[in-house]
Amino acid sequence: MFWDIVLYVVSYFGVFAAVFFLLTLFENRHRIRNPPPPKILPKVTVMVPACNEEKCLGKTVDSLLKLDYPKKKLEIIIIDDGSKDNTLKVARSYEKYGVRVFTKPNGGKGDALNYGLKRATGEFVACLDADSMVSPDALKKMLGYFKRESVAAVTPSLKCTAPKTTWQRIQVIEFLLGVYLRKVFAYLGSIHVTPGPFTVFRKQFFDKYGGYDTSTCTEDIEISLRIQDKGYEIENAVDANVYAVAMPTFMTTKRQRVRWYKGFMENTQKYKHLIFSKRYGNLGLFVLPSAYLSVLTATVMVIYSIYVTIDKNYQRYVNLSSVDFDIWRMLDFKWDTFYIDQSPLMIIGLFALAIGISMIYLAKRLSNEKQSLTWSYVIFMFLYLPLYVYWWAGAIHARLKNKDTGWRGRERKEAEIKYA
Amino acid sequence: MNHRQKVNPGKYLTVFAITTLVFIFGILVGNYFSSQKLEQIDDIGQQLKTDTTAMELQYELIAEDPCSHLNSTPLADELYEMASKLDYMENRLGSDDPNVLELKRYYSLLELRHWLFMKKTNKECNKTSALIMFFYKNEEECDSCKEQGYILTWIRRNYKDVYVYSFDYSIQNAALDTLKKIYKIEGAPAVVIDKDTYNNFMSRAEIEKILQEKGIEMIK
Numbered sequence: 001m002f003w004d005i006v007l008y009v010v011s012y013f014g015v016f017a018a019v020f021f022l023l024t025l026f027e028n029r030h031r032i033r034n035p036p037p038p039k040i041l042p043k044v045t046v047m048v049p050a051c052n053e054e055k056c057l058g059k060t061v062d063s064l065l066k067l068d069y070p071k072k073k074l075e076i077i078i079i080d081d082g083s084k085d086n087t088l089k090v091a092r093s094y095e096k097y098g099v100r101v102f103t104k105p106n107g108g109k110g111d112a113l114n115y116g117l118k119r120a121t122g123e124f125v126a127c128l129d130a131d132s133m134v135s136p137d138a139l140k141k142m143l144g145y146f147k148r149e150s151v152a153a154v155t156p157s158l159k160c161t162a163p164k165t166t167w168q169r170i171q172v173i174e175f176l177l178g179v180y181l182r183k184v185f186a187y188l189g190s191i192h193v194t195p196g197p198f199t200v201f202r203k204q205f206f207d208k209y210g211g212y213d214t215s216t217c218t219e220d221i222e223i224s225l226r227i228q229d230k231g232y233e234i235e236n237a238v239d240a241n242v243y244a245v246a247m248p249t250f251m252t253t254k255r256q257r258v259r260w261y262k263g264f265m266e267n268t269q270k271y272k273h274l275i276f277s278k279r280y281g282n283l284g285l286f287v288l289p290s291a292y293l294s295v296l297t298a299t300v301m302v303i304y305s306i307y308v309t310i311d312k313n314y315q316r317y318v319n320l321s322s323v324d325f326d327i328w329r330m331l332d333f334k335w336d337t338f339y340i341d342q343s344p345l346m347i348i349g350l351f352a353l354a355i356g357i358s359m360i361y362l363a364k365r366l367s368n369e370k371q372s373l374t375w376s377y378v379i380f381m382f383l384y385l386p387l388y389v390y391w392w393a394g395a396i397h398a399r400l401k402n403k404d405t406g407w408r409g410r411e412r413k414e415a416e417i418k419y420a
Numbered sequence: 421m422n423h424r425q426k427v428n429p430g431k432y433l434t435v436f437a438i439t440t441l442v443f444i445f446g447i448l449v450g451n452y453f454s455s456q457k458l459e460q461i462d463d464i465g466q467q468l469k470t471d472t473t474a475m476e477l478q479y480e481l482i483a484e485d486p487c488s489h490l491n492s493t494p495l496a497d498e499l500y501e502m503a504s505k506l507d508y509m510e511n512r513l514g515s516d517d518p519n520v521l522e523l524k525r526y527y528s529l530l531e532l533r534h535w536l537f538m539k540k541t542n543k544e545c546n547k548t549s550a551l552i553m554f555f556y557k558n559e560e561e562c563d564s565c566k567e568q569g570y571i572l573t574w575i576r577r578n579y580k581d582v583y584v585y586s587f588d589y590s591i592q593n594a595a596l597d598t599l600k601k602i603y604k605i606e607g608a609p610a611v612v613i614d615k616d617t618y619n620n621f622m623s624r625a626e627i628e629k630i631l632q633e634k635g636i637e638m639i640k
Contacts, residue, residue: 001514008443016439023435189425231422281425286432319570323624329577330570338457338505343512344443344450351442 003304004345010297011348017290018355021184025362028187032366034237035144042146043073044139044200045122049112050091051081053130056245057090063133065097068140075100079116082106087130109196110219114211117203125203131245132197133161138240142200145235152205152232153224155182156240157367158195163246167253169376170384171246173360176373179238180363186236190283192291193264194224194234198242205232216270218263225271228283238366254391261395264291295392302389457509458519464502465523468530471495476537487545496583499534500576502527503586515558524588531585532595538583549581550636552627553612555589555605564621568609571624580637 046064050057057078064076078091080103091101104115113127124146128134134156142154157179163169185191194201199220209230212219227234247253268275268288277284320327360377363369472495506527510520535551542549554572556565569586576584587596589608599605603612606619613630 012439012443015442016435019438019442020432020435023431023438027431278427281427285427315566318567322567322571323574326574326578330574338460339508342450342453342457344447347449348443348446351446 003307006300007304007345010300011345011352013293013297015348015352015355017294018352018359020286021181022355022358024184024187025180031187032183032238034141034239035147037140037143038147041070041073041140042123042143043075043121044069044124044126044143045075045077045116045120045203046126046128046198047113047116047120048076048078048128048130049081049109049116050078050083050087050130051106051109051112052083052085052087054083054086054090056131057087058093059133060128060130061091061094061099063135064128065094065099066136067134067138068136071098074139075120075122077102077116077119079104079112081109081112108214110212110214110216113219114214117206117211120203123203124200125206126198126200127196128198128242129196129244132158133243134198135241135243138198138237138242139200141240142237145237146200146202148233150231150233151202151235152227152230153191153194153199153201154235154237155186155191155194155199156197156242157182157236157238158197158242158244159367159369160246161243162371163376165248166379166383167250168246168248169379170387171253172371172373172376173380174384175244175246176360176363176367176369179367180359182236183238183366185287186234188282188287189233190228190281190287191234191236192221192224192228192283192288194220194227195242196220197244198240205230216263216266217259218267221260221263221267222270225267225274228280229271229274239368241367254394257391258394258398261392262398265395265399268292295389298385299389299392302386305386454509454513455519457505458523461502461505461509461523462526464498464505465526465530468495468498468502471498472530472533472537487541487547495534499531499585502530510558521591525591525593528587528591528593528596531587532599535583535585547581548635549583550579550631550634551614552582552584553599553603554584554586555600555608555610555612556586557589557608561590562608565609568611568621571622571627572611574624575627575631578639579631580639582631582636 048057048060048064053060061076061078064074067074076094076099078094078099078101080088080091080101082103082105088101088103091099095101100119102115102119104112107115116127117125124143126139138156142156145151145154158175159179160168160172160175163172182191182193201223205227209226213222213226216222224234247256268291274280274284275288320330323330357377360373364373506520506523510517510524513520515521535553538549538551541547542551552572552575554569556562556569558565572584572586576582587599589600589605589610603617604619605612605617609621611618611622611627613627614634616630
């Protein structure tokens with residue numbers, strides 16, 4: 001009975017949020033297309049901060065050089081953040097294409113970006129993590145949104161390249177859900193993460209309100225909350241695709257997520273006046289509280305699943321041990337539809353599952369994703385929730401212990417070592 | 421800059437209404453399926469009642485050599501199916517659900533009727549079937565009842581001519597109360613093998629020993 005009530009409450013919140021987001025997308029279905037880019041294209045600076053990225057930096061810069069954008073209007077800056085490998089050498093090899101290369105002592109990603117900001121000459125600036133690649137048409141698709149003076153940043157659709165490992169398959173779906181949610185959040189005026197890979201900012205915002213916050217491990221969350229706090233808008237161009245290589249192993253994925261979630265906690269604490277504040281609209285009243293509530297919801301679901309699994313299997317073990325594990329004789333092969341679970345919670349769960357599948361489908365359609373994701377989705381369904389709770393537990397532990405969660409370069413380096 | 425989206429309370433109310441409708445729909449549909457399942461169990465019970473009556477009549481009608489014409493196995497299988505489905509619904513709806521309780525009372529009477537008939541044919545037809553009665557309570561009140569039930573299911577599946585009748589000790593009706601008095605049932609788990617009562621948990625080995633002493637063979 002206790003668990004029934006808990007599960008009903010948790011499911012109610014889950015279904016409420018899912019319906020709310022789906023309805024938002026439906027309401028704004030006529031606004032999905034991006035506004036056209038300005039007739040006179042502005043100058044854009046793309047900064048690539050790199051720390052020990054010799055293996056992937058080349059592909060990242062190649063994708064920037066292939067951007068469908070006048071070369072005179074595109075400035076590419078690589079900031080080597082005290083790499084100990086050949087990152088600087090790789091970067092220098094692009095100087096012949098007009099890429100500007102700087103090197104500085106290691107200070108973290110935020111510090112590297114601030115270094116770049118001081119040297120950027122574009123009216124708009126973007127950052128591209130050195131493990132990401134941008135599709136040629138992305139920039140033009142994003143710039144039209146800046147026609148409105150209130151728009152300070154435009155986010156792209158961040159997706160994963162073709163997955164190879166189980167952990168990457170999970171992230172492919174996670175990123176696609178991110179694509180869907182970011183578009184919905186844009187309609188709600190509630191984007192609270194401007195992804196490191198290729199979010200375009202109005203440089204004027206940095207000039208007025210300062211550069212990236214170097215004290216946080218997720219400067220992308222800090223800057224987006226700051227933009228919201230100052231009353232600007234963050235938009236999303238859902239078909240401007242940017243690809244990142246997903247973390248290949250369990251440990252690297254965990255380290256990255258722990259950093260993200262710890263950063264989320266740090267920054268929502270910094271901007272706590274946004275939460276439950278009517279002044280900040282949907283972001284304050286629903287989206288940010290929901291982010292925390294979703295952690296609670298997932299935790300309850302996972303604890304319940306563990307409890308049921310242990311309870312049932314313990315009784316099964318006791319029973320089987322009493323008949324010397326004669327499993328063969330105790331198996332029931334008769335198929336009877338009577339035993340299919342058709343309880344109210346199962347019906348509601350099926351409804352939630354249908355919404356989940358439609359979210360993935362919509363994200364695929366909106367962002368023109370072509371790869372087949374059936375297997376990834378199956379793996380995601382079974383593993384994501386416990387992993388999500390595990391990562392959050394790690395993040396809360398790191399936050400309480402004030403542990404240093406490093407920056408992306410460290411995760412990438414570890415991934416390469418383990419994956420090699 | 422002060423560009424902030426205003427909250428649309430109407431939208432939140434709409435979503436609240438849709439979510440509530442989804443829940444009402446889920447609860448109604450789920451309850452409909454539950455009632456269908458309870459009806460299905462009731463149907464099995466009715467069928468069982470008819471079949472038992474038919475078998476009793478068959479026994480009376482075949483005056484000459486009734487024993488060779490009797491086959492009570494399909495009826496016992498129906499009883500076990502009803503028990504299994506009842507158990508499933510008890511887990512789903514709770515042991516205090518009035519519909520489940522009503523069906524369990526009805527099931528107990530059907531079991532008793534079958535047990536009496538088997539007892540009669542055992543005596544008159546010189547059959548050696550082992551008739552086992554098992555008294556249990558629900559999980560919170562009896563730790564070892566589930567395990568005892570599992571062992572008896574194993575016994576039934578592994579031995580020829582073994583019939584197991586499970587009774588919820590907490591269910592009260594005149595027939596069951598009389599049975600408990602006759603066999604001196606003190607609580608749960610309790611097992612009655614033919615005429616002997618064991619007011620304690622019985623291991624598989626203990627039951628097997630009794631069955632072997634009675635000459636009941638194992639299925640090969």
